[in-house]
Amino acid sequence: MSKNQFVPQPFHLRVDRRRFFRSMATVSAGFTLPGFLAEALTISPTVTQGPYYPLARNIPLDKDNDLVQLNDNLTLAAGVVTYVGGRVLDSSGNPVSGALVELWHADREGDYLYSTSATRNSACDANFAGFGQYLTGPDGRYWFRTIKAGLYRGRTRHYHWGITLPGEKTRTTTQTGWNEVARDLNGAVWETQNSNDNVFSTVSNAAQRSSMLLDFAAVEGTTTGEVVATWDYVAGRTYTEPTYPNGGRLVVAGVPVSSGGGRFRITVPAYVGYSYEVYANPTFADLGWKALPFALTESGTLDRNIHTAASEGSLDLYVAAAATKGFFYVSYRVPGANTGTP
Ligand SMILES: [Fe+2]
The missing domain is CATH 2.60.130.10 (Aromatic compound dioxygenase)
Structure with missing residues (x-):
């Protein structure tokens, strides 16, 4: 990439x-x-x-x-x-x-x-x-x-x-x-x-x-x-x-979670200052390319389309069950990078 x-x-x-x-x-x-x-x-x-x-x-x-x-x-x-x-x-x-x-x-x-x-x-x-x-x-x-x-x-x-x-x-x-x-x-x-x-x-x-x-x-x-x-x-x-790769894209399987109305948990590696967005794939259902709203907790409000990691480790993002096959694209960008659909 x-x-x-x-x-x-x-x-x-x-x-x-x-x-x-x-x-x-x-x-x-x-x-x-x-x-x-x-x-x-x-x-x-x-x-x-x-x-x-x-x-x-x-x-x-x-x-x-x-x-x-x-x-x-x-x-x-x-x-x-x-x-x-x-x-x-x-x-x-x-x-x-x-x-x-x-x-x-x-x-x-x-x-x-x-x-x-x-x-x-x-x-x-x-x-x-x-x-x-x-x-x-x-x-x-x-x-x-x-x-x-x-x-x-x-x-x-x-x-x-x-x-x-x-x-x-x-x-x-x-x-x-x-x-x-x-x-x-x-x-x-x-x-x-x-x-x-x-x-x-x-x-x-x-x-x-x-x-x-x-x-x-x-x-x-x-x-x-x-x-x-x-x-x-x-x-x-x-x-x-190696701790801080270039921006890129991950294909991640969403893990069904019980609460929050049938949501999926998406877990990605987190790098300080990197921003993360979740996209559904157009080949899944009829969603087209769009940044999906997500929450940072299992039952939290789906109130954001982008999140900047404040600590290293892993990051959990929760989306509504939108992708029929359960896979999502997560884009991540280096600090200072352009916004826009990747
Ligand atoms: Fe000066």
């Missing part, structure tokens, strides 16, 4: 990928090395999410990994086009597949897509997406096209990152900066540098602080000043892939 059937699809870029990856190779010596250098890994420090993560009800519709072009606009965001990519690794150096990487940052002038209001910040560049997501593949890689973040009072230049490993329900947040002297748009040295920034300067471990401050190199073959940096996010924990 291809996992691509279950993950958000709109990740795309309309740029020259070959040029991008060639540039990435020139600035990252260990880009394709497997996990045997684990002892040399520096765990990415967790720092504040900050106040400007998009509000849940306002996450922009355009949330692909291209922040430079909003939807199909002809006008691109103002600023130095910047590529950043790398891998999501666990604490042993193994690539993590299916990790959700989120990036948000200020526009060229230092304004966020969302400030403190519930609507888009009118001061923010109208052509800047401001926020993007990428779901890593089997090699753990992610990449974004964006712009160099603008400066705003109280901070030096920085990107905000959220990383959600498969099976986890909350993102871990960190930030990256520029290994440079920050200057404003007029070329004047900015008042807040990495050394006195209230996020970077408070990361006490020198190796960790250094890992947050990226070196950006000119993109090979460009005349427009585009730059590129690589950054590996190293989780401070081990991630065991």
Whole structure:
């Protein structure tokens, strides 16, 4: 079962990928090395999410990994086009597949897509997406096209990152900066540098602080000043892939239960954060494809079509006796995956 059937699809870029990856190779010596250098890994420090993560009800519709072009606009965001990519690794150096990487940052002038209001910040560049997501593949890689973040009072230049490993329900947040002297748009040295920034300067471990401050190199073959940096996010924990499979579908026999009006119990393996739906098969009776309502207890109300597991182990779902042969399809999706009939 291809996992691509279950993950958000709109990740795309309309740029020259070959040029991008060639540039990435020139600035990252260990880009394709497997996990045997684990002892040399520096765990990415967790720092504040900050106040400007998009509000849940306002996450922009355009949330692909291209922040430079909003939807199909002809006008691109103002600023130095910047590529950043790398891998999501666990604490042993193994690539993590299916990790959700989120990036948000200020526009060229230092304004966020969302400030403190519930609507888009009118001061923010109208052509800047401001926020993007990428779901890593089997090699753990992610990449974004964006712009160099603008400066705003109280901070030096920085990107905000959220990383959600498969099976986890909350993102871990960190930030990256520029290994440079920050200057404003007029070329004047900015008042807040990495050394006195209230996020970077408070990361006490020198190796960790250094890992947050990226070196950006000119993109090979460009005349427009585009730059590129690589950054590996190293989780401070081990991630065991076999525990958390890709989304998929199970064919499960329902076990008749005595109470609840002739219901069937469907038992499936549970993974934290995965969502489950039950479908009847169109070859059974005349039900067609539809998500069946179910209950979580034998005699509970059939009041839900989807359930997100909160603990590992097994999960019992109770449906009315709908499938004449007693078999059901149960779809299960990784955290963050698209909804819709599988
Ligand atoms: Fe910020």
